[in-house]
Amino acid sequence: MDFTIQKVLILTDTGYRTVDIRIEGDAIAHIAPDLEARGTIVNGANKLLLPGFINAHTHSSEMWQRGLISPYPLELWLTQLYDCPVINLEQIYLSALGTAAETLLSGGTCVVDHLVLIPGKELETVEATIRGYREIGIRAFIGPLIYDRALDAGIPDEGANREIEPFYWTAEQNLNFLQAAIEKFHRPEEGIGIMTAPTGMQLCSDALFKGCIELSDRYNLCRHTHLLETKAQEKLAWEKYGCTAVAYLDRIGFLSDRTSLAHCVWLNDEDISLLAKTRSTVVHNPLSNLRLGSGIAPVLKYRQAGVNVAFGCDGTASSDGQDMLEAIKIGTMLHNTTDFEYRNWIDPKKAVKMAALGGATGIKLADKIGSLEVGKKADLVLYDLTNLSLLPRTDPVGLLIFGRPTRVVDSVWVNGDRIVAEGKPTRIDIEKLRQDLFQYSDWTGDTKSSTTQKMEAHYRHVMGLPGS
Numbered sequence: 152m153d154f155t156i157q158k159v160l161i162l163t164d165t166g167y168r169t170v171d172i173r174i175e176g177d178a179i180a181h182i183a184p185d186l187e188a189r190g191t192i193v194n195g196a197n198k199l200l201l202p203g204f205i206n207a208h209t210h211s212s213e214m215w216q217r218g219l220i221s222p223y224p225l226e227l228w229l230t231q232l233y234d235c236p237v238i239n240l241e242q243i244y245l246s247a248l249g250t251a252a253e254t255l256l257s258g259g260t261c262v263v264d265h266l267v268l269i270p271g272k273e274l275e276t277v278e279a280t281i282r283g284y285r286e287i288g289i290r291a292f293i294g295p296l297i298y299d300r301a302l303d304a305g306i307p308d309e310g311a312n313r314e315i316e317p318f319y320w321t322a323e324q325n326l327n328f329l330q331a332a333i334e335k336f337h338r339p340e341e342g343i344g345i346m347t348a349p350t351g352m353q354l355c356s357d358a359l360f361k362g363c364i365e366l367s368d369r370y371n372l373c374r375h376t377h378l379l380e381t382k383a384q385e386k387l388a389w390e391k392y393g394c395t396a397v398a399y400l401d402r403i404g405f406l407s408d409r410t411s412l413a414h415c416v417w418l419n420d421e422d423i424s425l426l427a428k429t430r431s432t433v434v435h436n437p438l439s440n441l442r443l444g445s446g447i448a449p450v451l452k453y454r455q456a457g458v459n460v461a462f463g464c465d466g467t468a469s470s471d472g473q474d475m476l477e478a479i480k481i482g483t484m485l486h487n488t489t490d491f492e493y494r495n496w497i498d499p500k501k502a503v504k505m506a507a508l509g510g511a512t513g514i515k516l517a518d519k520i521g522s523l524e525v526g527k528k529a530d531l532v533l534y535d536l537t538n539l540s541l542l543p544r545t546d547p548v549g550l551l552i553f554g555r556p557t558r559v560v561d562s563v564w565v566n567g568d569r570i571v572a573e574g575k576p577t578r579i580d581i582e583k584l585r586q587d588l589f590q591y592s593d594w595t596g597d598t599k600s601s602t603t604q605k606m607e608a609h610y611r612h613v614m615g616l617p618g619s
């Protein structure tokens with residue numbers, strides 16, 4: 152339905168402008184002051200309109216373990232995560248709704264879900280997740296998280312000659328499932344896309360990576376993977392391939408302008424050049440990198456090398472929320488400590504561009520979303536500038552990014568559909584979601600995992616930590 156947002160503040164290259172914006176169908180048709188009113192009128196006075204952010208890396212079903220897992224590095228944290236898996240499809244659906252709701256209410260209009268699958272119910276997991284995303288109306292890319300090595304293969308061996316048990320699914324079984332998921336669910340014109348998303352070089356064989364490349368070429372899909380999140384993975388890559396993980400991914404042809412790579416903490420200068428050359432996107436997940444002690448991704452170096460950078464919340468069990476504004480704030484300020492040259496620091500306006508257009512670039516949609524331009528899809532977020540946390544009136548974007556904005560999103564449109572109004576999702580009953588999340592959970596407290604104990608001694612040995 153056509154509508155006009157009147158007298159709304161927008162961000163320009165030089166500052167701010169007050170304009171009217173007319174949406175026709177699913178796209179932005181006009182941006183100018185004092186447009187003739189047509190269609191539904193939306194009062195934009197004292198509000199700021201920005202392009203929607205892309206939550207460029209998350210794992211929706213981790214919502215059930217948020218706040219739960221003790222401080223551990225990734226390799227041990229994963230054992231805790233996998234020892235309390237989500238096994239119920241209703242929970243999968245609810246966590247997709249919850250992830251989408253929190254993303255929308257913090258300025259996001261699109262989510263990239265690296266989806267952890269229920270073993271034996273893989274297609275059903277994808278289906279339940281998509282049901283949630285379609286219902287709430289968010290744009291979504293789902294990368295079913297596949298791998299073909301057992302969890303302990305993700306830690307370098309360092310001469311220990313460990314017996315690694317075979318994984319229950321081979322590369323071929325993974326790829327057969329993925330192809331079925333693509334054929335059944337990939338509907339980009341409806342705002343739901345499938346990506347090929349092997350979890351990472353630490354748990355995936357050559358055959359699995361190559362099969363993913365082949366499927367992404369055949370169906371014209373984006374590629375997504377975790378990359379060098381931890382120091383242990385950096386060591387593992389040398390052990391496995393005799394080169395860095397980036398050199399390996401480049402050699403097999405995984406890197407491209409439709410490839411996005413989550414974390415990218417432990418890259419060297421040549422690796423960074425390879426990402427720039429292949430026009431790959433880095434997804435920065437600062438909260439998760441801090442929570443798991445993974446390290447600080449060299450984001451200022453990426454930007455100087457011309458590598459596209461987007462922001463993600465990562466799964467809720469390692470972040471422990473899906474607030475895009477929080478991830479952007481930390482991911483912006485964090486790097487001031489890494490470079491005394493303050494001219495390289497990220498300012499709030501650049502951060503908005505990274506979160507919106509940078510995110511869109513990573514999923515090969517920069518020509519369709521990510522900025523306020525005539526002809527682009529109307530994926531828009533309207534912020535209430537009279538909210539207490541955005542007052543007094545200073546620099547709206549400065550305060551949105553560096554401040555502590557609370558409930559500032561008034562409305563969200565995806566493809567021209569208003570899916571949030573007056574701060575609430577319009578298509579789902581958020582009260583019901585709250586009750587369902589309550590009902591399906593309990594106050595468990597900490598997790599106890601026997602797998603953690605089994606792997607801890609070897610992990611400590613590999614990382615040069617004393618004793619066991």
Ligand SMILES: [Zn+2]
Nearest residue numbers: 377413465466
């Ligand atoms: Zn992740």
